[in-house]
Amino acid sequence: MSESSLPGGFVNAVVRVGDTVRRPASARTKFVADLLRLLEAGGWSGAPRYLGMDEKGREVLSYLDGHVAWEPRQPAAVSSDASLVAVARPVREFHDLTVGTALAGDREVVCHNDLSPKNTVYRLVSGGLRPTAFIDWDLAAPGARIHDVAHVCWRYLGLGPAVADVGEAARRMKLIADSYELSDRQRLVPTVLWWQDRCWRGIESEAAAGDTAMVRLRGAGVVREVQRAYQWVSDHRGVLERALR
Template sequence: MSEIEIPLVGGRITAGVVRVGDTVRRPISADRWNVHDLLRELENIGFEGTPRFLGIDERNREILSFLPGDVPPDLDHFSDVQLRSAASLLRRFHDATAQSPLARQQNAEVICHNDWGPPNAVFYEDLPFGLIDFDTIAPGLRLWDLGYSAFAWLDLGNPEYTGAEQVRRLSVFAEGYGLSTCSPAQIAAYAVARQTALASSGRMNGKTDMEDWAASAAHWTIINVTEKLLPTGYFIDTDF
């Protein structure tokens, strides 16, 4: 008797992802050798917080270990404790990938998740403990990843927050990451860069809603956050 397949929901789940027993089956739409190699490396060094790659099934789907917990439906309002936890988990992921072959080949600081936000987090006992969805991993800078992560976790650009409150929350996020070279001001600058890059991507791909949302978020972040944190005359390169 074949095992029951349970469609997974929550976050922005890739179409066709299902749970089978204690595993997740995920359709493969592109070459995934880099993802599989990274997951194997993380398993070998004992990193907790990512699923284990278990192989390919008869329907050419990835077999991953299932991380028990809950995935938020989308961006939401998160507590200081949750923000610190999310940033701390990203720091541990970065530290674990810094010496990976893929990072070393590109002379990169770390492997960036590039989509570390609530929809790709597994929560357990109300705190993020697992990272999922590695479609966008690439060698890069810690701050490049932190900029997007702050944008996503703090919902930078959401006018429900005041600028002062987002500056405070950004300091909480930076504290959770815990690296002095990644200050709130630097993370804010890279958040604007990531917002601007997302707007450019939306424009190039004809996704006007994405373009308008990301451009509006970048404008809000510059006015309400970066101008409060960065020295007068500091230039943010938003040409992506």
């Protein structure tokens, strides 16, 4: 069958073949396969199904039809309050499915670690685009619930200099925490900062080591972009934290 490239992939070459997606295998392939099988066994529909390996040694996943929000400009429904609620609740669901499993080990849950609109499939629900599944589970690993919730706050709210209304961002951050039913809120803003610091330093380190994808990210200005986002969250930390109390 013919292959067609899927848009948005900055690190891996991902193609569609019929009703499947083919991705290069990696050292994480077995863990991700086991996780996707666990989520499928739990009846959770918010992730692709792992279907094995193809003759070229690539992972084979089910193709999830819908709108993936990888472009900078998106329909308003993608960033609506209703969509934020519809993101936070399934994150809680898949976290809960991993509690106490061998995959989580001695950590709270298994985290996706890269939740963002670019890794979300949206479909029409009751007349509006709503998130229905998460893709790109390559970075999934044992972790703390708050890690994914903080990443959701950063990426789905676009926390950074482009935010026009800090108070509105703070309100929507609380909406995410409420929808997830997060109890450990005093660490949410520091965890956003932890992610941002970890992100730009990781790109710099791996680019310096010669990782081609990270060199491209650095060349595209991502390091500076994340550094500015970190400074913005630092500058408005008080407003964000007060809204979470």
